[in-house]
Every structure is written in C-alpha cells, then in structure tokens.
Amino acid sequence: MKKIIVLEDEQVLQKALSIELLGARFEVLSALDGEAGLALVKKELPDLVLLDLTMPKMNGFDVLKNLKEDATTKSIPVIILSNLGQDEDKEKGLALGAKDYYVKSSTDLSLLTEKIKKVIG
Amino acid sequence: MSISLRDRWSTSILHLSAYIAGKKNGLLTVHGMRSLLNVLLIVGAEILLLLISLPSYVAAQPVGDTAGTNEYRLRRALTLGIIGTLFIIWILKLALILTLAGFVNNNRLTSSTTVTETYNQSGNTETFADDILIARESAELASPTVTKIQNIRGRIAFWGTAPANSTVVFAFTLNSETASGKTVTPKIYTTQAGADGRFELWEDASIFNLPKGAYTGSVSAYDPVREIKSAQSHTFSFSVTESFWNTLLHSADTILNILALLVILIGLLMTILVT
Numbered sequence: 540m541k542k543i544i545v546l547e548d549e550q551v552l553q554k555a556l557s558i559e560l561l562g563a564r565f566e567v568l569s570a571l572d573g574e575a576g577l578a579l580v581k582k583e584l585p586d587l588v589l590l591d592l593t594m595p596k597m598n599g600f601d602v603l604k605n606l607k608e609d610a611t612t613k614s615i616p617v618i619i620l621s622n623l624g625q626d627e628d629k630e631k632g633l634a635l636g637a638k639d640y641y642v643k644s645s646t647d648l649s650l651l652t653e654k655i656k657k658v659i660g
Numbered sequence: 661m662s663i664s665l666r667d668r669w670s671t672s673i674l675h676l677s678a679y680i681a682g683k684k685n686g687l688l689t690v691h692g693m694r695s696l697l698n699v700l701l702i703v704g705a706e707i708l709l710l711l712i713s714l715p716s717y718v719a720a721q722p723v724g725d726t727a728g729t730n731e732y733r734l735r736r737a738l739t740l741g742i743i744g745t746l747f748i749i750w751i752l753k754l755a756l757i758l759t760l761a762g763f764v765n766n767n768r769l770t771s772s773t774t775v776t777e778t779y780n781q782s783g784n785t786e787t788f789a790d791d792i793l794i795a796r797e798s799a800e801l802a803s804p805t806v807t808k809i810q811n812i813r814g815r816i817a818f819w820g821t822a823p824a825n826s827t828v829v830f831a832f833t834l835n836s837e838t839a840s841g842k843t844v845t846p847k848i849y850t851t852q853a854g855a856d857g858r859f860e861l862w863e864d865a866s867i868f869n870l871p872k873g874a875y876t877g878s879v880s881a882y883d884p885v886r887e888i889k890s891a892q893s894h895t896f897s898f899s900v901t902e903s904f905w906n907t908l909l910h911s912a913d914t915i916l917n918i919l920a921l922l923v924i925l926i927g928l929l930m931t932i933l934v935t
Contacts, residue, residue: 551673555669
C-alpha cells in the first residue's frame with residue numbers, strides 16, 4: 540500500500556483529506572505543523588507528500604525546500620494544496636520542486652486523488 | 661470517472677475551510693459594518709463546517725493517522741458523547757410519549773363540556789350543558805357533598821355523596837384566573853351518582869385532565885328527568901401539580917435544546933482553539 544503524508548494544520552480538513560485518501564486505498568500519515576511534518580517525512584519516507592503552505596512553526600515553502608535539499612527525501616513527489624492562489628506562490632512552489640500545485644478553493648478532491656494515483660501509481 | 665458521496669463531502673469541507681481562511685485573511689483589510697459582516701459570515705461558516713465535518717468524528721480513526729491524535733480523540737469523544745446523549749434522550753422521549761400518552765395530554769377533554777360566554781349567547785339548540793344551566797334550582801334536590809379529594813399516583817380523584825342516580829356537576833375555576841380579574845370560565849365535568857348516592861370522579865386524560873395550578877371547586881346535582889338542579893355545594897380547593905413524567909418530558913425538551921447549543925458551541929470553540 541502506497542504511503543502518503545498529509546501536512547495540513549487545519550484539523551477538520553486534515554481528517555477529511557485522510558478519509559478521502561484512505562478511501563482511495565492509500566496509507567495515510569499526517570502532521571499539523573511544518574516542523575513535525577518534516578520530521579515525519581524524513582522518518583517515514585512516504586511515496587508522496589501532500590503539503591499545505593500556511594502552517595505553524597515552519598511554512599510549507601521551507602518544508603519543501605528542506606525536503607528537496609536532503610538526498611534521502613528529494614525524490615519524494617510533493618503536491619501543494621494551499622489557500623495561496625497568487626501566480627508568484629505557484630511559481631515559487633513549482634520552482635522549489637513541487638510536482639503540482641492546487642488551490643483549495645477551486646480543487647475537486649476526486650481530481651486531486653486521481654492526480655496522486657497517476658504520480659505514484 | 662464517477663464522483664462518490666465521500667468525494668463531494670471532503671471537497672465541500674475543503675472549499676468551506678478555504679472560504680473561512682479567505683475571510684479570516686481579509687478581516688483586517690475591511691472596516692466598520694463590512695468587518696462585522698465578515699465576522700458573522702466566519703461564525704456561520706464555522707458552524708456549517710462543524711456540522712458538515714461531524715461524520716469525520718463518527719468515522720474510525722484512520723490507520724496510521726498520527727497528527728493531533730489527542731485533540732481528535734477528545735473532539736470525537738465529545739461529539740459522539742453529545743450525539744449519543746441526544747439520541748438516548750430522543751428515544752426515551754419517544755418511548756414516554758408512546759407508552760404514557762395519558763400523561764402528555766394535559767388539556768384533552770372528551771366527555772365534558774366547558775361553558776363559555778360565547779356558548780351561552782350563541783342560542784344553540786339545547787345541549788346537556790345548556791340543560792344544566794337553565795334548569796330550575798330546587799330545594800327538592802339536595803346539594804352533593806365532596807367528602808374526599810386525593811391524589812393517587814398522579815391522578816386526582818373526588819368522592820362524595822349526592823341524591824341517588826343524579827348527575828353530579830363539578831365546576832372548577834383556576835384561582836389565578838379569578839385573581840387576574842378576567843371573566844372566569846369554570847370548567848364543568850360530570851359524573852353519575854349511584855343508587856346508593858355515592859359518586860367518584862377520577863382525573864383521566866381521556867375524560868378530564870386539569871392543567872397545573874390551584875383550583876376552587878363546587879358541585880351541584882342535576883336531575884335530567886325533572887329538569888331541576890340543586891344549590892351549589894360548599895366550595896372546596898385543591899392543587900394540580902405536574903406529574904413526574906410530564907416534568908421529565910418538558911425537561912427533556914430543555915435539555916435537548918441546551919445540548920444542541922453545547923454541540924455547536926464546543927465544536928466552534930475547539931475549532932477556533934485548534935486551528
């Protein structure tokens with residue numbers, strides 16, 4: 540079973556994402572802040588990281604940068620799911636190595652799940 | 661690709677939380693009434709999010725889902741506890757209504773007549789109550805006497821003596837109505853005296869059931885054959901208190917409302933504290 544780590548500080552949404560991904564037959568781990576999330580990814584080495592950008596302790600950009608600078612985690616695909624919808628945020632996220640960038644307000648989770656399946660199929 | 665109910669549900673949570681985040685971010689950029697409106701929208705959206713996200717607390721803890729376990733367990737326990745309590749209270753209430761309907765119907769009157777001003781002035785053709793009202797008062801018929809009033813397992817019962825085989829007419833007035841200075845409408849109930857002159861009147865939901873309060877009553881006898889009635893008896897007083905089951909049923913409504921409010925407030929508070 541493929542393993543996904545969800546880094547999302549909003550607990551209600553984090554649970555909804557977990558349930559959605561569990562329903563798609565993924566193993567799901569999660570963290571509610573950037574620091575704990577980074578440690579969890581380095582420990583678990585998941586198949587994919589679903590990353591929020593606005594998080595306490597360490598924001599998503601820093602988490603992404605850190606992952607991509609670490610040889611053990613740089614190959615792990617990261618998909619950003621954020622409230623930040625500005626073009627510069629998208630460009631920054633993709634430039635740092637994110638596989639894709641989704642804005643929460645306009646994302647259908649069934650499409651996101653399909654995308655995740657394609658990435659780690 | 662078909663979109664499942666779960667997809668729609670989780671997507672609606674995603675969009676709603678994005679909406680709340682957007683409103684929160686924009687809170688500092690607006691002033692005055694627009695700011696107040698935004699606060700109200702955020703509170704409304706938070707409540708909606710809480711309600712929509714309830715299934716996530718009912719669902720089992722996802723395997724390997726490590727984040728916020730303690731908060732999640734607390735929220736889940738609280739939510740399930742409150743929902744469970746609400747459900748149990750509803751079931752109990754339903755059971756009480758189905759099995760103890762007699763205690764619920766406080767004002768249902770079937771075989772008695774309430775005399776009202778309108779009724780007296782309507783010029784209706786004679787009815788039993790009219791017969792009693794217009795019957796000639798005669799000393800030939802002795803006034804009944806109420807000898808005992810007792811509350812037996814929540815039912816008030818009256819015993820007394822009256823002329824044999826006469827109709828015994830009870831008139832009750834609620835003391836609070838008398839004190840208010842309004843036109844008092846006595847409640848009239850009848851029962852039948854036996855050949856030995858004894859009579860009983862039992863409070864029964866299907867016959868009469870007085871709302872709670874302090875009452876003054878009097879009683880007279882009526883002979884439908886001779887169309888005469890006796891003078892009113894001495895007055896007597898009694899109080900009707902709500903039965904335990906009625907109190908429980910009424911309290912259940914209040915408890916339900918408070919619990920429903922608690923569900924919303926606790927969820928709202930925890931959402932604010934955790935996010």
